[in-house]
Amino acid sequence: MPPHSRPAPRRLLAVTATATLIASLAACSGAGGSGSSGGHSINVLMVNNPQMVELQKLTADHFTKDTGIKVNFTVLPENDVRDKISQDFANQAGQYDVATLSNYEIPIYAKNGWLHSMDSYVKQDTAFDQQDILKPMRQALTAADGKLYGEPFYGESSFLMYRKDVFRKKGLTMPAKPTWQQVANLAAKVDGAEPGMKGICLRGLPGWGEMLAPLTTVANTFGGTWFDKDWKAQLDAPAFKKAAQFYVDLVRKHGEAGAPQSGFAECLNNMTQGKTAMWYDATSGAGSLEASGSPVKGKMGYVPAPVEKTDSSGWLYTWAWGIQKASKNAGDAWKFISWASGKDYEKLVGDKAGWANVPAGKRSSTYDIPEYRKEAAAFADVTRSAIAGAKPNDPGVQPRPAPGIQFVDIPEFTDLGTKVSQELSSAVAGRQSVDSALKKSQRLAEAVGKKYEGS
Structure with missing residues (x-):
């Protein structure tokens, strides 16, 4: 969400964010494992929502096989994953290269210097097509310094x-x-x-x-x-x-x-x-x-x-990918994100798991795919309109001191x-x-x- 209206009080230190971000959004269940980072290997820490579990299943055959980059996943319920992400990123421990973050955390993490900017990667990776990402999502993942710090995996209103x-x-x-x-x-x-x-x-x-x-x-x-x-x-x-x-x-x-x-x-x-x-x-x-x-x-x-x-x-919400600032594998991390949030991945899920399971709500082009439109006909256009009409900086009848529709950022x-x-x-x-x-x-x-x- 556009963060320029969010004030930055002098007393707000990174440690505050560390302590208060260890909280829950919602609860799911699952498990996973991680491996050592280095060379052509990255560690990804992510929430165990169904769409992410599907991603984990598809990665070896459709990403590692093409790129040679092994992905070590740690997959946890939301309460647990937020706790683990906030600790690792706040300490800049570098254990995880990529993590699932929402549009609530990304502006805060970016302000504290915990995230790697993605602008240079987006500029070079023209096939990714950043302009195809729905505008409210692009804005929600851009921080107060005007830089992009996240790419959506899926979005919702x-x-x-x-x-x-x-x-x-x-x-x-x-x-x-x-x-x-x-x-x-x-x-x-x-x-x-x-x-x-x-x-x-x-x-x-x-x-x-x-x-x-x-x-x-x-x-x-x-x-x-x-x-x-x-x-x-x-x-x-x-x-x-x-x-x-x-x-x-x-x-x-x-x-x-x-x-x-x-x-x-x-x-x-x-x-x-x-x-x-x-x-x-x-x-x-x-x-x-x-x-x-x-x-x-x-x-x-x-x-x-x-x-x-x-x-x-x-409301406006996205599970997005963030790269830890301390990561020594930022380039490989971007390749994973570019694949996971790319147009071809949506088609892969449509073919393998059914078009209703596509991680939608992030790209304009998704809503032009005939197979998706057919399978999601009942809700596709209403969803797209809801996301496009979300106003994180102006969701009510009066001016707000911080962005956010269903939360205060x-x-x-x-x-x-x-x-x-x-x-x-x-x-x-x-x-x-x-x-x-x-x-x-x-x-x-x-x-x-x-x-x-x-x-």
């Missing part, structure tokens, strides 16, 4: 997914561009449409990248913000309070069973198993819903993220966001009121804001 067949049976029509109030009304009408089916799935699992990702987009479009332009915390302001109350009420009245323990993975399972009629979440979820063997394949509809006071409210947000999400998840569980949760959250946000005031 957020949208509303719903069961077309269930809506048809109930005589309901999903608006082409729904408001949140319309969604709440529809959730009430489809709740119980089939045995055991709830109206909507919304994340209630604590985590700065779990519950708070969708909830913050709701706050943005309701007119709320975490901080005003002067870093004054706004979590107990009327607009943020209204958004949080709406979200908690909706999930408590018409949301999934076990909502306080439900994150992306749980909502995906609920939707696939027919336990919910709607789901507001990451656009990347559509590939799983439309995959061969999915019980709901062909039954789903997709519309833009619901709005209230803004034109759009979808400062190192402290991992800790702050997680603590606030714990309070709001407690409200979803009925253990406290939204007012009580936000009163505590406001105090936490004020402490962070004070560090930045006047910077």
Whole structure:
């Protein structure tokens, strides 16, 4: 995301980022191993999301065979991988040449001098075609110094997914561009449409990248913000309070069973198993819903993220590749990244694993591939529009002191966001009121804001 609006307070040291970045976004599971770096060998530390696991399977036969560069993978769940990456990169230990980083970490890591700029490689590697990378992604991975520090492996925004067949049976029509109030009304009408089916799935699992990702987009479009332009915390302001109350009420009245323990993975399972009629979440979820063997394949509809006071409210997120500044194999690291984020890799996945599994959301040309358009017809254009319409510097109704749609791009947000999400998840569980949760959250946000005031 364009980082020029993010202030750089003098008190913010690299060590702060190290401590606060050891946090979780969401949880998955898996394992891997690493080898020694040197010569034509690189070490890659990556999250164990399905797309990365597929990459690991394809690398030896389709990258190493062509280049002679052996890739030693360490593949870990998100919580663990973020911990390991932050430690290795902060210390510039150089154990890993490449790591999966998001558009949250990359501007912070770049500012701390932990990453290798990619501009010279992009300039020389004309076949990579940097201009084909979607503009919001290019901007999100460019740091305050104007240099590029990451290449996206796949990208996502957020949208509303719903069961077309269930809506048809109930005589309901999903608006082409729904408001949140319309969604709440529809959730009430489809709740119980089939045995055991709830109206909507919304994340209630604590985590700065779990519950708070969708909830913050709701706050943005309701007119709320975490901080005003002067870093004054706004979590107990009327607009943020209204958004949080709406979200908690909706999930408590018409949301999934076990909502306080439900994150992306749980909502995906609920939707696939027919336990919910709607789901507001990451656009990347559509590939799983439309995959061969999915019980709901062909039954789903997709519309833009619901709005209230803004034109759009979808988030922006990418899992991207970063090269450690201390790497002694930066050239080989770039070759791997150029292959993994290149056009030919997408075609390889389409041929080997099916076009719905292509790591999309990063390249304009992906949406012109006939096979991809056919397989992803239900969601491709809505996804592309959501990513293209994302506004990381201007996601709400007022000026922001730092970029970010579903997060605030400062190192402290991992800790702050997680603590606030714990309070709001407690409200979803009925253990406290939204007012009580936000009163505590406001105090936490004020402490962070004070560090930045006047910077």
